[in-house]
Amino acid sequence: MSSGWLTLLYKELLRFWKVAFQTILAPVITALLYLLIFSHTLEGRVSVYDGRVGYTAFLIPGLVMMSVLQNAFANSSSSLIQSKITGNLIFILLPPLSPLEIFGAYVLAAMGRGLVVGGGVFLVTLWFAPPGFLAGFPHPFWTLAFACLGSAILGTLGLIAGIWAEKFDQLAAFQNFVILPLTFLSGVFYSIHSLPPFWQGLSRFNPFFYMIDGFRYGFFGLSDVPPATSLLVVGGSALGLSLVTLLLLQRGYKLRQ
Amino acid sequence: MTVAVSVRQLRKAFGPVRALDGIDLDVREGEFFGLLGPNGAGKTTLISILAGLTRADAGAVSVMGYDVVADYRQARRSLGVVPQELVFDPFFTVRETLRFQAGYFGLRKTDAWIDEILAKLGLTDKAHANMRSLSGGMKRRVLVGQALVHKPQVIVLDEPTAGVDVGLRQSLWAFVRELNQSGHTIILTTHYLEEAEELCGRIAMLKEGRVVALEEKQTLLHGYEGVTIRITAPAAPAAFAGKLVRREGDVLFFNLANYAELEQLLAAYRTGGIRFTDLALQEADLEDVFLRIMGRAS
Ligand SMILES: Nc1ncnc2c1ncn2[C@@H]1O[C@H](COP(=O)(O)OP(=O)(O)OP(=O)(O)O)[C@@H](O)[C@H]1O
Ligand SMILES: [Mg+2]
Numbered sequence: 001m002s003s004g005w006l007t008l009l010y011k012e013l014l015r016f017w018k019v020a021f022q023t024i025l026a027p028v029i030t031a032l033l034y035l036l037i038f039s040h041t042l043e044g045r046v047s048v049y050d051g052r053v054g055y056t057a058f059l060i061p062g063l064v065m066m067s068v069l070q071n072a073f074a075n076s077s078s079s080l081i082q083s084k085i086t087g088n089l090i091f092i093l094l095p096p097l098s099p100l101e102i103f104g105a106y107v108l109a110a111m112g113r114g115l116v117v118g119g120g121v122f123l124v125t126l127w128f129a130p131p132g133f134l135a136g137f138p139h140p141f142w143t144l145a146f147a148c149l150g151s152a153i154l155g156t157l158g159l160i161a162g163i164w165a166e167k168f169d170q171l172a173a174f175q176n177f178v179i180l181p182l183t184f185l186s187g188v189f190y191s192i193h194s195l196p197p198f199w200q201g202l203s204r205f206n207p208f209f210y211m212i213d214g215f216r217y218g219f220f221g222l223s224d225v226p227p228a229t230s231l232l233v234v235g236g237s238a239l240g241l242s243l244v245t246l247l248l249l250q251r252g253y254k255l256r257q
Numbered sequence: 258m259t260v261a262v263s264v265r266q267l268r269k270a271f272g273p274v275r276a277l278d279g280i281d282l283d284v285r286e287g288e289f290f291g292l293l294g295p296n297g298a299g300k301t302t303l304i305s306i307l308a309g310l311t312r313a314d315a316g317a318v319s320v321m322g323y324d325v326v327a328d329y330r331q332a333r334r335s336l337g338v339v340p341q342e343l344v345f346d347p348f349f350t351v352r353e354t355l356r357f358q359a360g361y362f363g364l365r366k367t368d369a370w371i372d373e374i375l376a377k378l379g380l381t382d383k384a385h386a387n388m389r390s391l392s393g394g395m396k397r398r399v400l401v402g403q404a405l406v407h408k409p410q411v412i413v414l415d416e417p418t419a420g421v422d423v424g425l426r427q428s429l430w431a432f433v434r435e436l437n438q439s440g441h442t443i444i445l446t447t448h449y450l451e452e453a454e455e456l457c458g459r460i461a462m463l464k465e466g467r468v469v470a471l472e473e474k475q476t477l478l479h480g481y482e483g484v485t486i487r488i489t490a491p492a493a494p495a496a497f498a499g500k501l502v503r504r505e506g507d508v509l510f511f512n513l514a515n516y517a518e519l520e521q522l523l524a525a526y527r528t529g530g531i532r533f534t535d536l537a538l539q540e541a542d543l544e545d546v547f548l549r550i551m552g553r554a555s
Contacts, residue, residue: 007360015348087344093310095361096330257311
């Protein structure tokens, strides 16, 4: 392995950092709006974990993780599709970068953006958190592990979407019909125990559900499924998707015709 | 003879289009090699396969002895490509663009060489300008710079002078010549045939995915026997319509086998009652050869 991929990682990080207004500030504000609207209308009306956690406190980790996931996806997918459409992807196809190096650089940069935005959302929403919100925080390492794995998965999905899409609207379709439903139906805004059995069952097929549930476990020590199960599902998904992506890159699918 | 680029039985189809239909050629180390051909002949496709941007359907290609698929790392280290399309990354400045490109090849501390490239390409005062703010010709120069940052032994230029002004064209060629003289192998495609005639040692002509000529430039020019006549007249005599190779308004160009045919041509004008106002003999240039070869190959 040469150090070429570190330059690619640095370039990818710089790329979103240079437009931090859109790539960091805007999603933080979006998450804040969600928090204000949902916590204001639902606090005291929705019971989560049998009333052991207030709704706003429950919502905050959900919104943080949702931001981590969406921004990780946005970073790798938009970078790749822009490079493909403007043609400057050749600058990374010409050098001797291996599929693993390209994969690593794009996914780590996506994780970087996801975690920075997630961190931003966390700091801003803390302001609105109920007193004693952080007094607990029993398992921060679980939280961190799920944030890292979740952003890696979404960064990888973004890479797959970017490789597959040939136009911006195809990418938007991927985002609207795959990523958005999976995030919204993952329990960001509710605990799946409040869903009818059918939807509860269906949620268990959604890997995003495990990411958010495991992430939240770190905050409250409470979760819908045991965190080790979530870790297994999320870790397995990350591994599977990574292998698929590496195979696509190896084959040159849609990138090296 | 060391071979810088070797192409064997190379095939590539895009759906029904056979972009490359069995190409064989060798470019020797240190050569200034011309790759000519009309639009769609397959030049860019060949270069893309050389650079690993496109996968071949069949055949083998190597750069400095490294197979472009099996030993892609070494092959790509040995190759610098100036692409035909004017592409750039609008997020970055000229210097960042060059630095990143060097970095992708694992090179650090390249600022001195980058300064030299910038100076040679007349971009020193644009080093901190955003790529987006450059004119087309300047963007093209940055592309040349990007192809050179890793000091490749083989440099491929796919129509580097399209859209570049005369001044830069001259300085670009001086720079490329210098690179060639210091041992770099150069492969050039261009539609400006006088450029190829001036610069290239050996020339391959491609048409519809096949090599239709592959010769030393001198052999190509001298192999062109016969005479080209330029006549200013409203029409060509019917008997000589087949010898008319080019027409620019009233100016007609004929390819004749020898001077005896010239006499017959003039006689045909006289008996046909067609008046001509001007007559000149033309030296054979690459354009004549090109047109003749392309005409014959169809
Ligand atoms: N990605 C592609 N998809 C479909 N067809 C392609 C593709 N790339 C090239 N072709 C076709 O392959 C043939 C060769 O194209 P190529 O770009 O290699 O020609 P060229 O010699 O570089 O022409 P020009 O002088 O115009 O640059 C053309 O018929 C072209 O339409
Ligand atoms: Mg071309």
